Amino acid sequence: MSFHPQMDYAPARFHRSERKLADDGAPFVYTPDNQAKFDENVQHYPPEQRKSAILYALYLAQGQLGYLTGNAMRFVAQQIGCSTADVEDVVSYYTMFYTKPVGKRVLNVCRTLSCALLGAERVTEELSKKLGIAPGQTTPDGEFTLIEVECLGACDRAPVVMVNDDWHERLAPEQAGKFIDDLRARGPAVFTGCHLKKE
Amino acid sequence: MAFEPVLTSFVREPNAHTLDFYLQRARGYEGLRKALTMQPNDLIEQVKASGLRGRGGAGFPTGLKWQFVDKKSPNPKYICCNADESEPGTFKDHVLMERNPHLLIEGCAISCYAIGAKVAYIYIRGEFYHVQQVLEAEIAKAYQAGFLGRNILGTGFDCDVFVHRGAGAYEAGEETALIESLEGKRAQPRIKPPFPAVAGLYNCPTAVNNVETLCNVPPIVLNGPEWFAGMGPDKNGGPKLYCISGQVKRPGVYEASMHTTLRELIYGEEFAQGMAGGKKFKAIIPGGSSVPLLLDEQLDAPASFDGVQKAGSLLGSAGLIVLDETVCMVWLAMNLLHFYRHESCGKCTPCREGGNWLYQLLQRVEAGEGRMKDIDLLFGVANNIMGKTLCAFGDAAATPVLTTLKLFRHEFEAHVKEGRCTLPSEWRSKHPVMAH
Numbered sequence: 001m002s003f004h005p006q007m008d009y010a011p012a013r014f015h016r017s018e019r020k021l022a023d024d025g026a027p028f029v030y031t032p033d034n035q036a037k038f039d040e041n042v043q044h045y046p047p048e049q050r051k052s053a054i055l056y057a058l059y060l061a062q063g064q065l066g067y068l069t070g071n072a073m074r075f076v077a078q079q080i081g082c083s084t085a086d087v088e089d090v091v092s093y094y095t096m097f098y099t100k101p102v103g104k105r106v107l108n109v110c111r112t113l114s115c116a117l118l119g120a121e122r123v124t125e126e127l128s129k130k131l132g133i134a135p136g137q138t139t140p141d142g143e144f145t146l147i148e149v150e151c152l153g154a155c156d157r158a159p160v161v162m163v164n165d166d167w168h169e170r171l172a173p174e175q176a177g178k179f180i181d182d183l184r185a186r187g188p189a190v191f192t193g194c195h196l197k198k199e
Numbered sequence: 200m201a202f203e204p205v206l207t208s209f210v211r212e213p214n215a216h217t218l219d220f221y222l223q224r225a226r227g228y229e230g231l232r233k234a235l236t237m238q239p240n241d242l243i244e245q246v247k248a249s250g251l252r253g254r255g256g257a258g259f260p261t262g263l264k265w266q267f268v269d270k271k272s273p274n275p276k277y278i279c280c281n282a283d284e285s286e287p288g289t290f291k292d293h294v295l296m297e298r299n300p301h302l303l304i305e306g307c308a309i310s311c312y313a314i315g316a317k318v319a320y321i322y323i324r325g326e327f328y329h330v331q332q333v334l335e336a337e338i339a340k341a342y343q344a345g346f347l348g349r350n351i352l353g354t355g356f357d358c359d360v361f362v363h364r365g366a367g368a369y370e371a372g373e374e375t376a377l378i379e380s381l382e383g384k385r386a387q388p389r390i391k392p393p394f395p396a397v398a399g400l401y402n403c404p405t406a407v408n409n410v411e412t413l414c415n416v417p418p419i420v421l422n423g424p425e426w427f428a429g430m431g432p433d434k435n436g437g438p439k440l441y442c443i444s445g446q447v448k449r450p451g452v453y454e455a456s457m458h459t460t461l462r463e464l465i466y467g468e469e470f471a472q473g474m475a476g477g478k479k480f481k482a483i484i485p486g487g488s489s490v491p492l493l494l495d496e497q498l499d500a501p502a503s504f505d506g507v508q509k510a511g512s513l514l515g516s517a518g519l520i521v522l523d524e525t526v527c528m529v530w531l532a533m534n535l536l537h538f539y540r541h542e543s544c545g546k547c548t549p550c551r552e553g554g555n556w557l558y559q560l561l562q563r564v565e566a567g568e569g570r571m572k573d574i575d576l577l578f579g580v581a582n583n584i585m586g587k588t589l590c591a592f593g594d595a596a597a598t599p600v601l602t603t604l605k606l607f608r609h610e611f612e613a614h615v616k617e618g619r620c621t622l623p624s625e626w627r628s629k630h631p632v633m634a635h
Contacts, residue, residue: 046401049382052363055366082383090383094325094366097366111534113538114287117445117626118446151286153293154290155287155520156452162326
């Protein structure tokens with residue numbers, strides 16, 4: 001006799017994994033260029049340690065598609081020589097991999113202490129208002145995705161927003177709306193990031 | 200005696216990151232040249248004598264770490280450079296890698312020679328892609344000039360340096376988690392022992408060192424351990440980079456000796472120049488978000504590993520976050536717990552579950568819906584995380600709650616009594632966007 005309370009064990013619900021698999025998407029292979037990059041990168045590690053190149057392989061796939069589909073993960077598993085589950089294991093852990101389509105520009109707003117002290121919460125608020133989406137969502141035109149992220153490591157130039165791989169720093173909440181307009185009009189030229197060529 | 204910067208002397212000059220500049224102005228690769236004429240063991244002795252302590256947070260003596268590397272092992276040895284700089288309030292490695300990459304490359308090569316490794320991996324956080332591009336371009340130049348690769352400077356020493364890009368995990372900054380991530384797995388810490396010095400990357404002897412630590416190695420080799428040790432208080436030698444952020448006039452990275460006090464760093468003319476907007480100082484987090492707060496009366500402590508510890512906190516990664524009178528301490532704990540809840544790797548239950556509980560409790564108190572017993576519950580949950588996890592992450596997650604409760608319990612009580620946040624500053628969101 002079980003001590004557990006009587007529970008309706010509906011096989012239809014409980015005996016099926018509730019794990020959500022990523023969409024399979026279209027069949028996937030690397031472009032020849034990406035394949036060459038992968039083959040070069042995997043040389044950095046001992047021959048029996050191909051799995052070390054998994055993050056790089058996933059970045060390449062994500063760069064090609066914008067996000068990671070089931071087929072892309074299966075392809076990466078073949079390239080590395082591991083199981084698809086191993087790849088999913090890694091993808092689900094790291095925050096920089098997307099398993100759903102994202103906008104052309106992903107706005108990663110730092111929300112951790114140093115940025116928050118200088119108004120990062122309000123930056124998110126203003127961006128959210130301007131774009132008409134909540135954090136985590138993508139605009140209907142597929143242009144912007146708004147994400148709140150944890151410390152980006154540029155606390156002296158807070159608040160920081162990372163747009164894809166570019167950085168925009170010292171974004172005052174009052175300028176957030178204008179920043180979006182500028183970004184739409186002029187593209188990456190508006191970024192004030194600490195890239196060498198900017199200073 | 201005025202302090203001469205060592206690591207950041209040239210960072211504000213244009214082209215300071217290039218190989219030509221490094222060779223002409225900064226005595227570039229002379230340290231490596233000298234190191235390769237020495238015996239590896241003498242090199243380790245020199246680093247030990249200098250008293251160089253790990254700059255990543257724990258302050259462990261670097262020379263000892265290298266000595267522990269099992270040199271008799273038949274397996275290859277590895278250097279892993281920890282460039283996964285994710286501790287809130289820390290941004291020194293960012294500057295070093297972007298503006299002085301050759302110093303790091305030289306440091307990697309020397310440390311490889313010291314422990315008998317042929318490969319160094321620089322594990323850089325995924326968000327630093329712009330830094331990685333600079334670093335990789337400069338590594339390629341170092342290969343061309345013969346400072347990396349086969350038969351370096353004709354001595355028969357081979358060394359490769361590779362950059363490995365992470366993908367957004369704070370936990371990868373922990374040394375065993377970094378190794379797991381380098382092996383292509385989830386960044387979760389391992390049970391120690393065995394320590395990485397015995398069984399690290401690919402089960403081979405490995406030394407994991409912070410960027411700033413490795414950058415200190417070439418100057419030590421060049422100028423000698425006495426010069427280095429003489430630069431600061433006893434056992435806290437050498438130059439130190441301080442990252443000052445928060446509500447100060449001039450946030451930034453400043454290099455100083457560890458004689459400098461916290462007060463000088465906040466108010467000094469050559470440092471952060473005091474509080475922004477004429478506000479009053481409230482507290483400081485002296486070593487990245489994971490360490491206890493210090494108050495005004497403790498600011499005269501020297502900002503050294505031992506000095507800050509004596510004052511009741513830790514120097515950690517030297518990320519000083521300065522807080523002014525407008526900061527609500529319940530909000531502060533909530534903000535940091537959002538971070539720790541999000542970044543917990545999920546391996547140990549106390550940290551994975553406890554972090555979430557703490558965050559929910561803090562949210563309730565901050566929203567004015569808390570009860571008095573929530574305060575004791577916070578204390579209880581935090582104490583049940585402290586010291587009960589594989590890595591220091593658990594302690595780091597519990598600390599913001601314990602330290603704010605210890606020093607600012609009255610603020611928590613006021614939140615409960617008045618049923619609202621008692622210090623709603625204008626720089627905070629009016630409708631906090633709640634966590635996903």
